[in-house]
Amino acid sequence: MEKAGLLPLRFVEESGTLLLIDQRKLPFQEEWFDATAFDDLLFSIKEMVVRGAPSIGVVAGYGHALNIARRVRQGASLQVIEADLESLLATRPTAVNLQYGARQVHKAFLQAFQEKSDSAAAALVEAHRLYQEVLDANYQLSRHGLSIVPKGASILTHCNAGPLAACGYGTALGVIRAAHYAGLEPQVFADETRPRNQGRLTAFELQREDIPVTLVCESMSGFLMKCGKIDLVVTGADRIALNGDSANKIGTYNLAVLASFHKIPFFIAAPLSTFDRVTTSGEAIPIEFRAEEEVLTFDGARHAPPGVKAINPSFDVTPSELISGIITEKGILRAPFEESIAAALFC
């Protein structure tokens, strides 16, 4: 019997309240953050109260729908709503799911607006639909992923692509959870994932489900591969170009190069909403640079000498040549990726 994953958000229909579990405080404190007000929504995404591309997408959908309802009540113009949408889209530049979620809701709103039906209600219906779409997609891609997990596989993953990142199911961890419940007995090495340390969320989520997990530093991945301790690498993604180049948390590219060198399969697990339908190659994917303070501190405590500077690219792009396959709800896409991705997205 599968355990339910941790939920990153709660939408309270009666009061129109959007609550987010504060992922900055997990696993030590379970605090809910009220992201109902538009400013608080922007803050929650920028500051990573909510994180993980699919979860951000769903939260952006609800947040935009709530803001539309508020603006409609205020009698605001379309321009005001569109300016708000732009602010929302600007919170985090790399993850495309944010754009997907917000734009889908906006489209539903605009259509109802033009048809003079209840546009706020239409936006909220679309937000609900998106949430369900993400859950279904993650559930299905996790089942498809079973075929790449050998019995007893030792799997290395990076950052966190579990229930918290993906609305209660998981992408990379969805595959691992499905393998666990299918009796394949996977065991996991979870990268710490400096500077934001999301590996502890992965460890926390897997531990809850009694899936064996060992926390490691990013520096240990090559060592583990060389010792034959890794059978498979699986990560999530924040944006995938039409040629398969995949942006994900900084450090993913290192793993892909190392996996290729050691001839270890490297898979991305992501729903189709993670594909950027207009970007043809990874070179065009914008990389978010976050505050250098994240590198100079650990959980807020300064560890670097005064005056030292840092850089903090938050994502990198793994070229599709290094990717064995992309696990989606429509099956596992493989090279040539232009063709398999086009077929999955547009056919």
Added chain:
Amino acid sequence: MEKAGLLPLRFVEESGTLLLIDQRKLPFQEEWFDATAFDDLLFSIKEMVVRGAPSIGVVAGYGHALNIARRVRQGASLQVIEADLESLLATRPTAVNLQYGARQVHKAFLQAFQEKSDSAAAALVEAHRLYQEVLDANYQLSRHGLSIVPKGASILTHCNAGPLAACGYGTALGVIRAAHYAGLEPQVFADETRPRNQGRLTAFELQREDIPVTLVCESMSGFLMKCGKIDLVVTGADRIALNGDSANKIGTYNLAVLASFHKIPFFIAAPLSTFDRVTTSGEAIPIEFRAEEEVLTFDGARHAPPGVKAINPSFDVTPSELISGIITEKGILRAPFEESIAAALFC
């Protein structure tokens, strides 16, 4: 005019006191740790009050010499002194300099003992000689290293191989310091180096000398290389086998694989005392596993969920195929390494 590097140790001749700067507390506090008592010496090496292969070697030499003097005063037998030596050698298994330093001092002691001359004095003379040998070697290897640094080079380094690690001069940072004072204007990316965060020592040391330095997480190395931001990788080493395979701080192997993939030169800088004269290949180098708490904490503060386990291999071995050259006091050794190393060590 070159600035003097930070000194990791002070030997006070009059009182026979061995003081170590507590590298666990730098760069925030400058505290001196008294390692004169044998137990405190063992603690200081195990717990990394002193770290860095060349510095450990010199400290082991002084520590053994001091302990010999004490044991001789006590009228202890040779067996007691040899048992102490074994305890000292067991403190850290990977760095060969520790063995080299302690054994050289032991040899000088034994010879004087057999000749019935002042064996304690002979041991101390040898410890002094070793210290000077390390300083000379690092100074010379740093000059040889100049030839591999292009003007304005952007250099990635890992862990800390500067004055603190190498008795006041430096190996990898020795090369960088020499390049700086030769007007080559190097700039440095310093890996944070989880779990012990020695990158901040590198940043601290370079900053003192106005060498531009940027702190990065290990996860960022591939990104930087792919963007063309890295011209050269230089690290130190803790033990080098006769075929050139080099053990160094965990994460060095990742950099070597990534550098190879991006066709970026990867150099090791180490004095000849870092070569293991009986080990023919990296596979025979023992890898120290340290407490998992180092991974589960950051500067002593727990960041991982309760109950989660970790592993903590402290070193990895980079095969010589991935090494462009090994910078030593006898020049830069290159492939075929068996030959160049044998010539440097034994000719």
